Amino acid sequence: MTNSPSSRRTLAVQFSCMFAAAALTGFLASLLPAPPDIAAVYPDLAQAASPGRLLGLRQIAAVSVFTLIICATLMFEERRLGVAFVGISALLALKVLTLSEFVHSTELHIILLLVGMMTLVGALKDMGFFTWIIQSIINAKKMTGLKFVAILMLLSGVMPGIVDEVTSIVFMLALVFQVCDTLKIRPTPFVLMSVMATNIGSTGTMLGNPVGILIGTKAEYHWRPGEDGDAGVPLSFGDFITHSTPIMALSLVAVFFVLLLYYRKEIRLLDERLAERRASNIGLGPMVAIPYRKGLALLVSALAFIASHHPLEHWLGLEPNTMLVAAPLSIAGFIMVFRCHRARHYVESAVEWWSLLFFMMLFAVSFALEHCGVTDVIADGMTPDGAAPSKYLLTPLIVAVTAVGSAFVDNIVFVSTFIPIVRKIVADSPQMSPLWWALLFGACFGGNITAIGSTANLVAISMLGKRYSIKVAFLEWLKIGLVVGAVSCAVATAVILCYYKTVP
Numbered sequence: 001m002t003n004s005p006s007s008r009r010t011l012a013v014q015f016s017c018m019f020a021a022a023a024l025t026g027f028l029a030s031l032l033p034a035p036p037d038i039a040a041v042y043p044d045l046a047q048a049a050s051p052g053r054l055l056g057l058r059q060i061a062a063v064s065v066f067t068l069i070i071c072a073t074l075m076f077e078e079r080r081l082g083v084a085f086v087g088i089s090a091l092l093a094l095k096v097l098t099l100s101e102f103v104h105s106t107e108l109h110i111i112l113l114l115v116g117m118m119t120l121v122g123a124l125k126d127m128g129f130f131t132w133i134i135q136s137i138i139n140a141k142k143m144t145g146l147k148f149v150a151i152l153m154l155l156s157g158v159m160p161g162i163v164d165e166v167t168s169i170v171f172m173l174a175l176v177f178q179v180c181d182t183l184k185i186r187p188t189p190f191v192l193m194s195v196m197a198t199n200i201g202s203t204g205t206m207l208g209n210p211v212g213i214l215i216g217t218k219a220e221y222h223w224r225p226g227e228d229g230d231a232g233v234p235l236s237f238g239d240f241i242t243h244s245t246p247i248m249a250l251s252l253v254a255v256f257f258v259l260l261l262y263y264r265k266e267i268r269l270l271d272e273r274l275a276e277r278r279a280s281n282i283g284l285g286p287m288v289a290i291p292y293r294k295g296l297a298l299l300v301s302a303l304a305f306i307a308s309h310h311p312l313e314h315w316l317g318l319e320p321n322t323m324l325v326a327a328p329l330s331i332a333g334f335i336m337v338f339r340c341h342r343a344r345h346y347v348e349s350a351v352e353w354w355s356l357l358f359f360m361m362l363f364a365v366s367f368a369l370e371h372c373g374v375t376d377v378i379a380d381g382m383t384p385d386g387a388a389p390s391k392y393l394l395t396p397l398i399v400a401v402t403a404v405g406s407a408f409v410d411n412i413v414f415v416s417t418f419i420p421i422v423r424k425i426v427a428d429s430p431q432m433s434p435l436w437w438a439l440l441f442g443a444c445f446g447g448n449i450t451a452i453g454s455t456a457n458l459v460a461i462s463m464l465g466k467r468y469s470i471k472v473a474f475l476e477w478l479k480i481g482l483v484v485g486a487v488s489c490a491v492a493t494a495v496i497l498c499y500y501k502t503v504p
Contacts, residue, residue, distance in 0.1 A: 014075045014076065017071070017075075018068060018071035018072065018075060018076075019068075021067050021071050022064040022065075022067040022068045022071070023064070025063050025064060025066075025067040026060040026061075026063055026064035026067070027060075028063075029059045029060045029062075029063035029064070029374065057094075058094065058095070058096045058372050059372045059373070059374055061090065061091060061094045061096050061368075062091065062096055062365065062368040062369050062371075062372045062374060063369065063374060065087035065088075065090060065091055065365055065368070066087075066365050066366075066368075066369060066417070068083055068087055069083060069084050069087060069361075069362065069365060069413065070409055070413060072084070073409050073410050073413060074408065074409060080358060081354060081357060081358045081361070084358055084361035084362065084365070085361065087361070087365065088102065088361050088364055088365070091364075091365070091368055096368050096371070096372065097364065097367070097368050097371070101367070101371070102364050104367075105363055105364045105366075105367035105368075106360040106361075106363055106364055107214075107217075107359075107360070107363045108360075109217065109321075109325045110210075110213055110214060110217055110325075110359075110363075111356050111359065111360060112325055112328075112329055113213060113324065113325045113328055113329075114210065114213065114356060114359075115328075115329075115332065115351050115356070116325075116327075116328025116329040116330075116331060116332040117163070117164065117207060117328045118164075118350050118351045118352060119328075119331075119332035119335060119336070119346045119347070119350055119351065120163075120298070120299075120302055120328060120331055120332060120335065121163050121164065121167045121350060122342075122345070122346040122349070122350025122351075123295075123298065123335045123339060123342075123346065123350075124163070124295050124298065124299060125167075125350075126339070126342060127291070127292070127294055127295035127298070128291065128292060128295065129292055129295030129296060129299065130167075130171040130174075131171075132292035132295075133155070133171070134171060134174055134175045134178070137151055137155070137175060138175065138178055138179065142278070143274055143278075144271055144274060144275075145267045145268065145269075145270035145271025145272075145274060146260075146267065146271065148179065148270065148274070149190075149193060149256075149259075149260065149267055149270075150256070152172070152175070152176070152190065152193060152194055152197070153193055153194070153197040153252065153255075153256050153259070154197075154252075155172065156168065156169075156172050156193075156194045156195075156197035156198045156201060157197045157198070157200055157201030157204070157248070157249075157252045158201060158204070159171070159172065159198075159201065160198050160201045160202040160204070160208040160209070160456075161201055161202070161204035161205035161207060161208040161245075161248075162205070162207070162299065162303065163207075164202075164207065164208065164209070165198050165199065165201075165202040165208060165209055165454070165455065165456040166352075166455055166456060166459055168198050168201070168456070169194065169195055169198050169456040169459055169460055170459065170463070172194045172198065173191060173194060173460060173463050173464075176190045176191055176194055177463075177467055179270075182277075183270065183273040183274070183277070184273070185266070185269055185270055185273060186266065187464065187467075187468060187470070188464065188470060188472060188476075189263045189266040190266070190270075191460055191464055192259075192460075192472075192477070192480065193259050193263065194460070195448075195456050195457055195460040196255060196259070196448045196480075196481070196484050197252060197255070197256075198456045199444055199445065199447045199448045199453075199454050199456055199457075200248060200251050200252050200255060200444070200445060200448070200488055201248060201252065202444050202456075203244055203247070203248045203440055203441055203444045203445070204240070204244060204245045204248040204249075205237065205240050205241060205244070205245065206235070206236075206237050206240045206324075207237075207306070209411075209444055210359065210412055211411055211412060211415045211440060211443050211444055212240065212244075212440060212444075214412065214415055214416065214419065215235065215415065215419065215436055215439060215440050216234060216235040216236070216237075216239075216240065216321070216324075217234055217235075217321050217324075218234070218419050218423070219232075219234055219235045219419075219423075219436045220232025220233070220234070220423055220426055220427065220433075221233055221234070221235055221239070221426075221433045221436060222426065222430035222431070222433045223433070225430040225431035225433065232426065232427070232430070232433075233320055234320045234321050235436065236309065236310040236320070236321070236324070237306055237307050237309055237310065237324060238307065238310055241307070243437060244437065244440065246495075247437070247441065247491070247492050247495050247496070250491050250495065251441075251445065251487075251488040251491045251492055254487050254488065254491050255484050255487060255488055258483060258484060258487055259480070259484070262480055262483070298331075298335075301331075302327070302328070302331045305327045305330075305331065306324065306327045306328065308323075309321070309322075309323035309324040309327055310323075332346075355455075359412060362412060362413060362416050363416060365416075366416035366417055366419070366420070369417065369420070370420035375417070375420035375421050375424065376420075376424055378421050379420075379421045379422075379424035379425050389425060389428075389429050389432055391432065391434065391435075391496075391497060391500070392497065394425070394432065394435060394438075395434070395435065395438045395493055395496055395497055396438075396493050398418065398422070398435055398438040398439055398442055399438045399441060399442035399445075399489050399492065399493050400442065400489070401414075401418075401442070402414050402415070402418060402438075402439060402442035402443045402446060403442040403443070403445055403446030403449065403485060403489050404446060404449075405443075405446065406442070406443045406444070406446035406447050406449075406453055406454070407446045407447070407449035407450045407452075407453045407481075407485070408450060408452065408453070410454075410455070411443040411444060411446065411447055411453075411454065414443055415439060415443045418439055419439070422435050422436060422439055434496050434500040437492075437496050438492075438493070438496055441488075441489065441492035441493075441496075442489060442492075445485055445488040445489050445492065446485055446489070448481050448484045448485045448488065449478070449481045449482055449484075449485040450474070450477060450478060450481060451472055451474060451477040451478075451481075453481070457477075
């Protein structure tokens with residue numbers, strides 16, 4: 001980073017804007033009413049002379065810190081974790097959170113689940129599993145432009161649900177770069193096709209995106225609203241396969257045809273270059289023997305273990321999603337035992353500690369917003385007194401708000417904030433449980449709208465720049481991203497409204 005006067009002035013302006021935004025939202029938070037059960041929320045304020053005012057100060061602190069984190073994510077990607085650390089320290093010092101509440105709110109079980117999955121992915125990389133997949137596609141016979149794009153988008157849509165979106169895009173772009181280098185064609189259109197399919201595919205299972213894990217473990221879903229004994233339960237891996245995967249597939253098909261039309265010239269050129277190589281009987285790359293079977297067996301075993309977590313929990317009498325967390329941890333443990341020479345590498349390099357620590361701080365701040373009653377006020381504002389909530393209003397509203405928000409800020413930020421809001425709505429009206437799916441699809445599909453909308457986007461842009469010194473203009477991405485985001489969100493909204501007929 002340069003220390004020139006202009007860069008320092010720019011930094012000072014950015015920090016000033018960040019603190020001004022925090023002060024403004026803090027002032028607006030002071031106008032929020034305190035929850036009626038203030039003594040239950042803050043027992044230590046029960047004897048205070050003006051408990052409502054003290055609670056207002058804590059609301060201001062929670063909202064201001066949350067705003068600082070959003071601004072840091074937008075303007076200071078490399079500083080956002082530091083801002084989050086300082087913000088959490090302020091909440092602890094101001095008694096917005098106690099130490100025990102902070103530890104409880106960091107959602108350690110979700111963090112450990114991600115650690116286990118990241119370790120598994122690191123081992124699969126070592127075993128050459130992803131390289132084998134790429135090589136198999138490159139050397140497929142009778143490859144055409146349409147066939148390549150279909151395979152590219154299908155694999156980009158499937159892989160995130162098996163591993164994660166970042167790992168998926170890294171290996172899919174290795175495929176794109178190999179083909180584009182060989183055929184001497186512009187890679188940007190195919191990079192965008194792959195990354196947009198990746199963002200859509202990340203909703204296919206609970207494991208494709210931290211958003212899915214967070215919603216799956218925090219949701220209180222009512223499958224039979226109004227019936228006795230229908231208590232809200234977390235969503236399982238199988239629930240995502242049954243309900244989320246079909247919507248993801250429909251959205252991916254719709255976006256496939258949109259991209260075929262938008263990039264028809266580039267696909268036609270790809271087809272012509274492939275035809276030339278077929279006529280000369282030349283492949284797209286060399287074949288190298290890769291011992292992929294161990295990696296394939298490990299992946300299949302891991303997915304089978306994770307997918308069966310719900311019946312295992314029922315059989316063993318465990319809490320919901322206990323085995324969902326235990327399965328990746330046990331798999332990671334066996335990997336580190338039998339590949340002990342690489343164990344330290346997996347923990348230190350394969351696990352994204354920077355992101356995981358940020359998630360922990362963000363979860364704690366979201367808990368503080370809920371604890372202060374801020375999210376309850378927002379939820380009450382979305383469901384007016386005396387009126388039953390309408391799925392025809394709330395479903396598109398939540399999809400739209402989270403999609404637009406996720407287009408500019410990390411989607412985990414908005415999901416963490418909206419989870420207590422959706423939980424409050426569903427607790428009051430159990431028939432609104434499908435709103436959890438609206439939250440999932442809005443947050444993930446909105447990531448396609450802009451170049452900064454998801455981590456996969458940023459990774460793709462970085463790889464494209466390093467390899468070809470190509471910069472994707474904001475408007476170049478926005479022109480197609482806005483269409484893709486609108487189409488995919490419209491498909492998801494329509495299916496949720498039409499399929500879940502139990503909702504009034």
